[in-house]
Amino acid sequence: MGASVPQSPSSPRLAWSLDTLPVWLVGVLAALVGAVVAEAFTLVARGAGVPMAAAGVWEEKAQKIGVGAVAQSVVLWSIGGIVLAVVLARWAKRPARTFVVACVGFTLLSLAGPGLAQDTAVSTQLVLGATHLLAAAVIVPILARRLAARDAAR
Numbered sequence: 001m002g003a004s005v006p007q008s009p010s011s012p013r014l015a016w017s018l019d020t021l022p023v024w025l026v027g028v029l030a031a032l033v034g035a036v037v038a039e040a041f042t043l044v045a046r047g048a049g050v051p052m053a054a055a056g057v058w059e060e061k062a063q064k065i066g067v068g069a070v071a072q073s074v075v076l077w078s079i080g081g082i083v084l085a086v087v088l089a090r091w092a093k094r095p096a097r098t099f100v101v102a103c104v105g106f107t108l109l110s111l112a113g114p115g116l117a118q119d120t121a122v123s124t125q126l127v128l129g130a131t132h133l134l135a136a137a138v139i140v141p142i143l144a145r146r147l148a149a150r151d152a153a154r
Helices: 023-047 069-091 095-110 112-116 122-153
Strands: none
Touching: 023 069, 023 122, 069 095, 069 122, 095 112, 095 122, 112 122
16 A cells, blocks of 8 residues: 655645746736836835936926836836737747847837936936836746746647
8 A cells, every 4th residue: 555645835736826827917917016116116216316207208398207107107018018928929939038039129129218318317217227127127037937838838
C-alpha cells in the first residue's frame, strides 16, 4: 500500500496564478496596478513640490494635471496594449517577444509627449517621462509573462 502525499498549497493543481486567466483580464489587472503605481508616484512628486501642470500637444499654456488624471490616462492608453496582447496571443508565433518589442517602441515614442510639452517645467517633464517608464515597467512584464505562459502551453 502506497502512502498518500498531501498536496501543498503551492502544488500545480491548487496554485492560482495569472497564467490561468484570460489575456484580456490579466491586461486589465495589470493596467489597474500600473495606474495606481503611476498615480502614487505623481502624488509623491506633488508632495516634493513638482508643479504638476503641462501643456498638451496643441496647447501653448500649461494646465493643471488633476489628482487621478495620471491613473486615468494609464488605464486609457493601456487599452491599446491589451488589444495588442490579445491579438498577438491569437495570431503571433512568439506573442510575448513581439509584445515586449512593440511596447518598448511605443513607450519610447510616448516620451516625446512630456519632452515636447510647451510651457511645462522641466521637473514636470521629468516626472511625467518617468511616469511613462514606471507604468510600462509594471504593465508590460505582467502581460508578457501571461503571453509567454500561453506560448508555452501551445
